[in-house]
Amino acid sequence: LRFFVFWTCAILICSLLDAVVELFFPKKRKSVTGDIVLITGAAHKLGRATAYEFAKHQSKLVLWDTDKEAIEEIAEECRSLGAVAHAFVVDCKKREEVYRVADQVKRDIGDVSILINNTEVRKIAVLMSTKDELIQDMFEANVLSYCWTIKAFLPAMMANDHGHIVTAASINGYVGIPLMATFSSSKFGAVGLHEGLDQELRILGMNKIKTTCLCPTFMKSDLPNNLRLKEFILVEAEDTAKVLMEGILTDQKMIFFPWWIKFIPILK
Incomplete structure (x- = not known):
């Protein structure tokens, strides 16, 4: 108990000092x-x-999704903001499709320098009542698809000595939650992929290729109305995206949102 109290106080003090330092010496932001x-x-x-x-x-x-109508609409809205945007219909669970469209992107648009892995399949259910096909879908979308996109685009980043790979994970990647055993285990895999890749890049001397892992709580649209998880504060996608962008611009390795959930793995 004494060690636990000491460790918790130490983490709180370090977090406070980090906040004070950042207040007076804000991190330099890169341009994207x-x-x-x-x-x-x-x-x-x-x-x-x-x-x-x-x-x-x-x-x-370069926007990928399986929903053709929605992805084209998003691309058009991005163009209205002054950006160049390309929409592709891609099922990231299919390895060969990822590689095929990745080759098209490299050929027609150029080398991807920032990769945001955000594909996700989620199901709230007791493990024993979750269909086998859905379990496989969750792992293919939440972990394996990230491997395929990284293998497709990392070589060019390494050749250019420039890049950033973002893993959209979840606090579920640190703490298992009832009714979400399969989803949690897939997110544990995503966090492990991020940590392992980051270490590999350092060993290979690729220090200019950055990695970021995003671990938010649940977003408001993720949960059905009849499910209430009082242990978590629900967040908005727009707020999460702003926090993620700040983390990318300042090369943060781990982003927990809201900030206080970074204590959950420690308390666990």
Whole structure:
């Protein structure tokens, strides 16, 4: 108990000192203007809001999603903000389709320098009542698709010695939650992918290729009206996207939103 109290106090003090330092010495922000930014799952919620944030910075957007009508609408809205935007219908769960469209992007648009892995399949259900096909879909979307896009676009980043890879995970990637065992385990995999990739890049001397992992709580549109998780504060996709953009511009490795949930893994 004494160790637990000591450790918690130490973390709180470090967080406070970090906040004070950032207040007087704000982190330098990089420019993403002109960067080719690819966002998977771009037609809905966080993906859509993130696309708008990059459009405001005049990035060149490559938007992937399975919803043709929605993704074209998002691309048009990004163009209205002054950004160049390209829409592609892609099922990121299908490896060969990812590689095929990635080749098209590299050939027709250029090298992707910022990759936002945001594809997600979510199901709230007891594990034993979740269909096998849906379990497979969750892992293919929430973990394996991230591997395929990284393998498709990382080589060019390494050749150019410039890039940024973002993993959209969840606080579920640190804490398992009842009724979401499969989703939680897939997000644990996404967090592990981020951490492992970050270490590999450092070992390879690719220090100019940055990585960021986003771990928010649930967004308001994620949960059915009859489910109430009082342990969590629900967040808006637009607010989450703003926090993510700030994290990308300042090269933050881990982003917890709201900020206080970073204590959950420690308390666990």
